[in-house]
Amino acid sequence: MNKDLQISTRGNEMPESPIRKLTPLAEKAENDGVFIYKLNIGQPDLPSPQKALKALKNIDREILEYSPSQGYASLRKALVNYYDRYQIKLSPDDIIITCGGSEAVLFAFMSCLNPGDEIILTEPAYANYMSFAISAGAVIRSVVTTIEEGFSLPKINDFEKLINEKTKAILICNPNNPTGYLYTQKEMNQLRDIVKKYNLYLFSDEVYREFIYTGSPYISAMHLEGLQDNVILIDSVSKRYSECGIRIGALITKNRRVKETVMKFCQARLSPPLIGQLIAEASIEGTEQYSRDVYESYLERRKVLIDGINKIPGCYTPIPMGAFYTMATLPVEDTEKFCEWCLKKFYWKDEFTPQGMKGETIMMAPGKGFYTNPEKGKNEVRLAYVLEKQKIKRALFILERALESYNQLYSPVCTIS
């Protein structure tokens, strides 16, 4: 019985993160003295709120002890007030603090889905939903949205076609990562009807709630009538307060049995991060001006990025109405190869290159990692507009140069016959 040590099937199936898989190439380039404009990852360059940083400095504990598995009651109470601003009425008991929004997604899947159960979502999609589905043994069924139609929600008919005995949930990310799409009231109502009709779970990832560029009031899944037991809200302080590193998210639901089940997974992992909770709590109140400033920055950055992309020959991106990402098509056959090439070979240098650097390049997330069908998204990239305006402009200048060089090198040459 001397068999080989095996990796699990799900371990083999787990995708590498399209956002992070090029990191080793980037590290190598950085070690070689190359400056990289990182448009690949939703890591804002904006400082966290001063109030939160001050709270961090003032932590006065002698024992860095476990916190409750559900998270501190004081943080959950602060969140109740936060949601109240969005007309989402909660009690602290409806909120479970998690280690980032990531853990909230995992625990939602683990608690609600059996192996083989299906979740419907729209593609392109945040790639880690797929990873968490594989972790839980669940199956993603996807409705493809297209860049040509601005990634709008396909007709409800397309959803219904996918519903079968195995369907247990619909997952939405609104505003959307990676497309920046924001669902309309009409679309949300359609979703509500279908969730009700088939009595499905509705997992709603709303971590970009703060970043909506339409002026319309935000429509949360929690606002939809009659879905009290169906909705599981995924949230996080990461993006709204530039606190990705503290790993504080939340799973929110009014479904008592789901809450009780999620709590068992929470007890097993003992507690969410202590220091992160203290920082998150300090970030919620008294940061209104901070949030307005951040919003203004993203509004500007969006304009610079979107206008800039659409000006580059062969590139196109629709205007994202929320979040801080956009999907763009590039005039190359395979963006993964192009993104690798930029990190490995294309180091631009001119008089504006930062002193002492060997060159500059750009890092982007290849589009195909955001689709389950490996043939989709091959000429797309996801770009995050999380850098300051001047840096976005410079990154776009370099992208344009890179595309020119790449296509001179690798495009089929026209020969006159």
Add this chain to the structure above:
Amino acid sequence: MNKDLQISTRGNEMPESPIRKLTPLAEKAENDGVFIYKLNIGQPDLPSPQKALKALKNIDREILEYSPSQGYASLRKALVNYYDRYQIKLSPDDIIITCGGSEAVLFAFMSCLNPGDEIILTEPAYANYMSFAISAGAVIRSVVTTIEEGFSLPKINDFEKLINEKTKAILICNPNNPTGYLYTQKEMNQLRDIVKKYNLYLFSDEVYREFIYTGSPYISAMHLEGLQDNVILIDSVSKRYSECGIRIGALITKNRRVKETVMKFCQARLSPPLIGQLIAEASIEGTEQYSRDVYESYLERRKVLIDGINKIPGCYTPIPMGAFYTMATLPVEDTEKFCEWCLKKFYWKDEFTPQGMKGETIMMAPGKGFYTNPEKGKNEVRLAYVLEKQKIKRALFILERALESYNQLYSPVCTIS
């Protein structure tokens, strides 16, 4: 197709934590003004190292950003030096920083085990192994160790009897939570032979490495020859630096494929806690005196707890050689009922009761949650000696009073016939 919203099978199967499930009763008692001696949970009352607390105060970052999915290289390098003190030779690449030891266990199971695969471990066992096994769909097969034999490792023959086609791993916790048992060199060699013979994974949870009361050098699974690809070490800074709340652990292996697979799970959850990593890194070097002081405290506390328990009529516990827990038998039929009763009904009050408190009681972890067989451990509790000596003494005094009262109330009355 208007079916009910279902909870997943694994969600239903997930046990409640025996360590944390009585928390709501404790909270209620505390709100009523009762002082509780918490022997249920491994939450040391010792302060974290001054050096770590100072590092926390001096964190000077403007952006609380994502860290690398594998954890900071500087922390991993510091850990390489730490393990070197224990003659465990590693490179930073062998170390993956996780959100507590908990996440390391989960990712090890997720990466190495398929649904239905079996893990052999000894019971009583840390209850959350069961939770993580259920999360991964794996099956726990257990070899029972007994309080009468001081929880020593059963003959290797008992292990071999459980091995079949489905067996993929052996899991040990050494020194052991909840028993405090420390494996001998001979036992570790036996384990090595069986792991080799059947080519199994050996998951070795060594988070209590610092707490060994025998004077003998520590034997890590990493010391066992010829198991390079088999051993997956689970570790955490939580216990050794009284930093349970910062959620920093590690998964360590030299098996390249396991590392690559675990990294995919790490990428999905993005990154381990940023602030925790900064604190953990500051805790590793220059804290030798702290560790010696902590060790001395536990040595004393162990003596107070073990001697004290064995003095109470009807109670018994063997001497734990490591960690800071012990399993004890109490003279009651069902310790779960007794533990609940202590929190709900038994509030002791005398002239030593803290001022203004309504009374005092004790919280313990009922033993049966540490066994898979629901008939085992019913008259046992797990006790953690993580409180200062005087508090342990007082807790034991109250335990003795509680046992007297409880047995007067609920024991069958002898009648003279």
